[in-house]
Amino acid sequence: MRIKAVRHEVARILTILREREMEAEIEAFEADMSGGEQE
Secondary structure (H helix, E strand, O other), X not given: OOHHHXXXXXXXXXXXXXXXXXXXXXXXXXXXXXXXXXX
């Protein structure tokens, strides 16, 4: 594999992981909002 290809793969994987992390944070935030103190 060429270095450019490796860099591209690493960037792609990091992007996917970052997106998943953000989705998990948003889900946790929404759970806090809906399950929190509502009056």
